[in-house]
Amino acid sequence: MRGIMAYLQFTNSGEAIAWYERVFGAKEVRARLVAPDGTCMNAEIEIEGTRLMLADEQPSVGSSSPSSLGGTSVVMNLHVADADAVFRRALDAGAEQIFPLGDQFYGDRAGRVRDPFGHHWIIATRVRDVPEDEMVAAFQKMFEGG
Numbered sequence: 001m002r003g004i005m006a007y008l009q010f011t012n013s014g015e016a017i018a019w020y021e022r023v024f025g026a027k028e029v030r031a032r033l034v035a036p037d038g039t040c041m042n043a044e045i046e047i048e049g050t051r052l053m054l055a056d057e058q059p060s061v062g063s064s065s066p067s068s069l070g071g072t073s074v075v076m077n078l079h080v081a082d083a084d085a086v087f088r089r090a091l092d093a094g095a096e097q098i099f100p101l102g103d104q105f106y107g108d109r110a111g112r113v114r115d116p117f118g119h120h121w122i123i124a125t126r127v128r129d130v131p132e133d134e135m136v137a138a139f140q141k142m143f144e145g146g
Helices: 013-024 083-092 132-142
Strands: 007-010 040-047 050-056 075-079 096-103 108-114 120-126
Touching: 007 013, 013 040, 013 050, 013 083, 083 096, 083 108, 083 120
Parallel strands: 007 050, 075 120
Antiparallel strands: 040 050, 096 108, 108 120
16 A cells, blocks of 8 residues: 555544444444454545545554544545535534535635534535646735725
8 A cells, every 4th residue: 555544543433434434424434443452554545536544543653533632633625426415414413514515716615614523624526627826826816905
């Protein structure tokens, strides 16, 4: 295996896997590795063709969940066929809206949620390809006038 794969930490990875299956259509793709004390040391799911690793937090080795840290510095960007449906499903399943779903200057229909486990997700659907010069101009316009 090569490349980068996110490895998210949870206070209860089993609940998270069930939530991601229900909301994002995730599929568990490998056997969970669970220690004798019940701690999930490793699990792997696939969402929209991308694999994601999960585990229960282990603060003794510097591995903490957003719930324990009081926030996260990582945002997952999930592109789906129907952002409206997935965004609504996430909210209905207990996610908190960070910014509303809407058409963005860079060509996506996107919004951001915090899942019940503290992880942030931008849920998006590409609605149009935007030429780079048009995207840069639209970005700059957002900051005009103050």
